[in-house]
Amino acid sequence: MPLSLSIPIPDNFSFKECLWFLDRGFDDCLHKVQGGSVTKLLRIGNHGHSLLRISESNGALQIDLLKGATSEHEIVNYITEWFDFGRDIDPLKTIASRDPHLHQLVEKYWGLRLISIPDLFEVLCWSIIGQQINLTFAYKLKRSLVEAVGESETYEGELYHVFPTPARVLQLSFEDLKGMQYSTQKAKYLQIVAEAFLAGNLSVEKLSLMESTPEMLKSLMSLKGVGEWTANYVAMKCLRRPDAITYGDAGLLNGYKYLKGMDRKPTRQELEGFFEQFPGWEAYIVFYIWRSLA
Numbered sequence: 001m002p003l004s005l006s007i008p009i010p011d012n013f014s015f016k017e018c019l020w021f022l023d024r025g026f027d028d029c030l031h032k033v034q035g036g037s038v039t040k041l042l043r044i045g046n047h048g049h050s051l052l053r054i055s056e057s058n059g060a061l062q063i064d065l066l067k068g069a070t071s072e073h074e075i076v077n078y079i080t081e082w083f084d085f086g087r088d089i090d091p092l093k094t095i096a097s098r099d100p101h102l103h104q105l106v107e108k109y110w111g112l113r114l115i116s117i118p119d120l121f122e123v124l125c126w127s128i129i130g131q132q133i134n135l136t137f138a139y140k141l142k143r144s145l146v147e148a149v150g151e152s153e154t155y156e157g158e159l160y161h162v163f164p165t166p167a168r169v170l171q172l173s174f175e176d177l178k179g180m181q182y183s184t185q186k187a188k189y190l191q192i193v194a195e196a197f198l199a200g201n202l203s204v205e206k207l208s209l210m211e212s213t214p215e216m217l218k219s220l221m222s223l224k225g226v227g228e229w230t231a232n233y234v235a236m237k238c239l240r241r242p243d244a245i246t247y248g249d250a251g252l253l254n255g256y257k258y259l260k261g262m263d264r265k266p267t268r269q270e271l272e273g274f275f276e277q278f279p280g281w282e283a284y285i286v287f288y289i290w291r292s293l294a
Contacts, residue, residue: 003065005072006057007079012089014111015056021115021291026135029143029161041153041160043119044070044078049153051160054079067155084113084240092284098277101259105288114287116237120204121197122163123238127230128189129182144180145190148172166194189225196223204239213241236283244283245275255289 009015023033031040037055044050050068052075054061063075080086096106117123125145130138149168152161169190177187196202202223210216213235220231229248236244246252253265256274260266266274275282 003070003072003075004063005075006060006062007076007085008060009056012111013083013085013113014109015061017109017112017291018083018115020294021112024294026139027143028139029146030163032158032160039066039155039158039160041162042070042078043151043162044074049151049162050075051153051155052079067153078118081118081240082116084116087113089113089284092281095278095281096285099274102278102285102288105259105292109288109291112288112291114236114240114284116240118238119163120202120207120234120238121166121193123234124193124202124226124230125163125169125190127233127237128186128193128225131186131227131230141180141182141186145169145172145177148176148180166197169194170198185225192224193226207239213243216241217244236286240283242280242283244286245271246286247271249286251290251293252286255293259289259292 019033019036019038022028022031022038031038033039035055037053039051039053042050042052048068050070051066053064053066055064056062061079063079065075093103093106093110096102117126126138126142129141129145133141146161146163148164149171150161150164151168152159154160174187174191177190178184182190193202207216207219210219216235216239217228217231220226220234221228226234229246232244232246233249235241236246247268252271256262256266256271257264275285278285
């Protein structure tokens with residue numbers, strides 16, 4: 001029998017808002033949102049591929065294992081991390097009340113969780129792919145990489161992909177990546193990151209041992225191709241550091257501009273002064289500001 005399980009939904013979790021983030025009109029090749037559910041192919045543990053479909057039913061997340069073999073424990077752990085399900089976000093409402101504009105924003109989208117990318121290699125590659133280009137083109141570049149060397153499974157006539165491993169990315173030559181419309185720098189940086197993983201120089205375990213976010217960011221930025229924005233994005237989306245702030249991010253700049261009704265983009269000093277009011281919730285506030293751009 002296929003494995004099915006449910007996880008009770010707390011009052012401060014909105015699956016609808018999370019689905020919105022996962023289905024913003026971009027061509028994401030790593031999951032499919034349809035009919036109030038999201039279907040995603042995972043590489044969990046040593047079980048090969050597992051295809052999950054997640055929906056909401058009777059006040060709970062309903063998780064159905066459509067294909068593959070993995071344990072209930074591993075599925076729950078993945079879902080908990082992906083949707084930041086274990087975090088109590090109630091304090092966010094209280095701290096957001098320090099700024100009336102932010103308070104309205106949090107109230108409007110309440111229950112949205114900081115959707116993570118649990119795979120460190122994937123999030124590093126994705127952040128490099130997305131540097132200084134629009135999201136539509138970034139998703140196109142990601143799809144070309146995933147379809148070229150990523151693994152996939154078919155279910156009911158639909159193809160589902162997982163992000164390629166470092167070894168698979170290195171199967172592509174520099175010329176291959178250039179042929180996919182990767183810039184010279186992006187092609188080089190992807191290869192550097194893949195080589196660092198294979199050499200054992202990068203891992204979630206090593207970064208998680210670092211006590212402070214600045215120490216973690218410094219370690220990430222020691223890798224060629226990883227600047228301040230990329231390091232903070234990785235710290236936010238994979239390592240779930242609550243004080244990560246994606247300074248320089250176009251979405252953050254535009255979102256803050258609209259939030260405050262400004263006729264220009266904010267300065268770094270203005271953003272720093274704003275975020276100083278909300279220690280420990282900076283990453284969530286960035287995420288809610290991104291949400292406001294819809």
